[in-house]
Amino acid sequence: MNLLEVRNLRVAYGAIEALKGISLEVREGEILTLIGGNGAGKTTTLRTISGLLKPVAGDILFQGDSLLKYRPHEIVQKGIIHVPEGRRVFARMTVQENLEMGAYVRSDKDGIAEDMEKVFTLFPRLKERRNQLAGTLSGGEQQMLAIGRALMSRPRVLLMDEPSMGLAPVLVEEIFDTIRELNQKQGLTILLVEQNAHMALQIAHRGYVIETGRIRLHGTAKELSTNPEVQKAYLGG
Amino acid sequence: MGGFPLRQSIRYGLLAGVAVLHMSLVGMVEAFSRREIVKDTISMGQLLLILAILVLAYVAARRAVEQHPLYAVFSGALVGLVAGALLAVLALLIKPLGMREVFANASPRLVKILLFDEEGVAGVARLLAVMTASGALAGLLELLPPRVRRPLVYALLATLTLGLLRDIFAVVLPRKVSRFLYTSSGLTQAGLLTFLAMWGVVFTFWETLGVRLQREVRSLPPAQQRPLQWTSYALVAALLVGMPFILGERGSYIFEVLDIVGIYIIMGLGLNIVVGFAGLLDLGYVAFFAIGAYTMAVLTTPELQVVRAVIPQMTFWEALPLALLASLLSGIILGIPVLKTRGDYLAIITLGFGEIIRLLVLSDFLKPYLGGAQGVTGIARPTFGDWYAKDPQDYYFFILIAIAIGFFISVRLKDSRLGRAWKAIREDEDVAIAMGIDHVATKLTAFATGATLAGLSGAIFAAKLNSMAPHSFNLLISINVLCLLIVGGMGSLPGVVVGAFALVGLPELLREFAEYRLLVYGAALVAMMLLKPEGLWPETLHVRELRAEPVKVSPVPAAGEAPGSK
Ligand SMILES: Nc1ncnc2c1ncn2[C@@H]1O[C@H](COP(=O)(O)OP(=O)(O)OP(=O)(O)O)[C@@H](O)[C@H]1O
Ligand SMILES: [Mg+2]
DSSP: OEEEEEEEEEEEETTEEEEEEEEEEEETTOEEEEEOOTTSSHHHHHHHHTTSSOOSEEEEEETTEESTTSOHHHHHHTTEEEEOTTOOOOTTSBHHHHHHHHTTTOOOHHHHHHHHHHHHHHOHHHHHTTTSBGGGSOHHHHHHHHHHHHHTTOOSEEEEEOTTTTOOHHHHHHHHHHHHHHHHHHOOEEEEEESOHHHHHHHOSEEEEEETTEEEEEEEHHHHHHOHHHHHHHSOO | OOOOOHHHHHHHHHHHHHHHHHHHHTTHHHHHHTSEEETTTEEHHHHHHHHHHHHHHHHHHHHHTTTOHHHHHHHHHHHHHHHHHHHHHHHHHHHHHTGGGTOTTOOHHHHHHHTTTOOHHHHHHHHHHHHHHHHHHHHHHHHSOHHHHHHHHHHHHHHHHHHHTHHHHHHHSOHHHHHHHBOSSSBOHHHHHHHHHHHHHHHHHIIIIIHHHHHHHHHSOHHHHHHHHHHHHHHHHHHHHHHHHHHGGGGHHHHHHHHHHHHHHHHHHHHIIIIIITOOOOSOTHHHHHHHHHHHHHHHOSOOHHHHHHSOOOOHHHHHHHHHHHHHHHHHHHHHHHTTSOHHHHHHHHHHHHHHHHHHHHOSTTHHHHOGGGOBOOOOOOEETTEEOOSHHHHHHHHHHHHHHHHHHHHHHHTSHHHHHHHHHHHOHHHHHHTTOOHHHHHHHHHHHHHHHHHHHHHHHHHHHSSBOGGGSSHHHHHHHHHHHHHHOTTOHHHHHHHHIIIIIHHHHTGGGHHHHHHHHHHHHHHHHHHOTTOSSOOHHHHIIIIISOOOOOOSOOTTSOTTTO
8 A cells, every 4th residue: 555655746946846746656564765866856855745845736645645735743743754864963962862852742751761762772872872962973873863763753654865875884784774674673664765776775675766856767676776777877887 | 391481471461561551541440440449559440450461461371381380470470561561651651742632541640540659660660560460470370279279269359349349238238347348439458358368268168168068969869959959949039038128228229230130130031042942043132022111101101192092091910911912922923924034034033123113112103102202101110009119129029020930931941842842943943843843833932932021021121110211122132131141151041140140230330330331341242252152150061062072063974984875
């Protein structure tokens, strides 16, 4: 079943059209990846789904319900959580406070405490640093925190914007393992935006390739990784 | 070990010299000399000169001490000597060169002050001796261990403050004590020694026992800490409430000043919510103060016939809720269009709003409703049955209650869900939205709460003055409130109080130097930002951030950090 569906979405910044009619489907329980180069429109797509940008035309459906009528915080309440690009943590709050902020839309204290332990099991490094200011964490730890913080809201769909950005290969590996684990163990649906097509296609079930505001190709991860065009443009061979 | 830093010391000496020459020639020294700090010994003008020397000599000594401990003293003394020599040249040349023609302040009286009431060679010797000694003293201070230096400096500062605040304390103290300690314009020599000794003991005690006590209390389990905390709160509250009764009639002047400080504290608490908690830079905050004040004025005055024809004259208590409501609503109304903008834009728009409100109350067009340039008189006083507030002491209680309310609201909100949402928005608005925070509603509540506190402050202000002129509501008030937050420590509640006393209370007490108030004020702010950017009483977190650990805020990865990601 399609949990999230984007239909013919057009988004413009002033006169510049960044998305020129994009359609994609996210199925319940899968990792879907959206790959594309700089300025292709990946971030724009996620920001529009989150309600931060208003489309010129098209529709976004969550379980059949159009999201366009909702404000950003209402979309979060529905369980659609955005992990923004560039590991944006609340620098002057501690790790723990950051995680608590993630649970802002919830009020079940016990559940929150339980989920925080889960995040700490997932990222033991965060547990050691729970009272450290988030701004003083390393880049990798900040990305872990950003993901952990998103998990604190018990998402239905996680929209991840380039989690590999600026991280050393070992860390990218570690983060992607975690993403796969979240999907496999908890059945979390993930829309993963990446430039790192090689890594993304390894963990995703299906993928779309976006180029200058249009979907160029789509298919299963396997199909895409063997597609000569994709190989040439995104996999360096 | 290097050689003596001769050139550097001379450089600092020249710097100090320029500073003291400047202070002398713009007339500060003379103006401040009207007030004696210690009888027949030192006036405030002279103190000003010495302070300039002390600061620069201390800085020079700090550098010199790296070469050799004794160099600190030499370097400090040299700074004093060089600056003193410049002053001496000035004092000697004023008359022969006819400098008065160019510098109106280069008067014979200035010469007298500079030469410490002596003449010719004796005067110059005295000037040089005092300046050199001051410089050397600053150098000596540098050599002392902090445990000794700190109580000493604090005791000196506290004693000087008591000398400065003569007008307050000389009146408050019992007659005989007052005679012993104070003259008509400053401290007596006996007073100086008494205060120095007293503060010396107090601060030494604090540095040793006090700090240990504090540490021990901190290490207690929270359950045991709490009663102690409440006891100290209760003591402070009892002191605050009891003060008017203890001081009685003698306290009028103090309470006059305290009331003004209090009015600013209420506003400060409100703006602290807007800027400190939610991070929204509001430069037109005075608008809400004006709206509270004018609502109170217009509703309770017997004048303004046009208004009276429609709305009957109200009492203070009837008008108060309406004044709060008016400022709350104006906070929301201004907030809605404004809060979509961010940062700098918000500052500019609020600035404009503040000016618009001021111009409206000034305008002839609205004169029948708001009183125009003449303002409004006959504003109601708060009453209880037959009793009505008249003295500053009476208003003191109202202000105290309003401050307590402001504190209560701030404390409760700070750690609430809303408080966390404010903090998140202050840190990163986009991510806050991604966490499910309704940013518009959240910012609006901050704006509205702040506006209401300003309105409360304004309503009390109007009732206290009884009459009101539109000129009271200018941009300077917004700036003042913002500055007191910065000086006290952004986001910190005790900081608001400390900031208000420093920036409103002190200048209020030094009214006679009004001309130089802003100058000193500006210098103090600059010094503050350089030396203690986190404020006088900062929020704990803020200190961490500005001092100890460098915070990496930039989320952008450095080039080459990520070989595997592209
Ligand atoms: N706020 C904005 N104003 C104007 N143009 C914008 C804005 N944000 C993005 N764009 C433009 O829209 C296009 C798509 O940008 P977007 O950020 O969605 O790309 P992206 O695929 O996320 O790229 P990257 O991988 O570099 O993050 C780009 O041409 C970009 O310049
Ligand atoms: Mg992007």
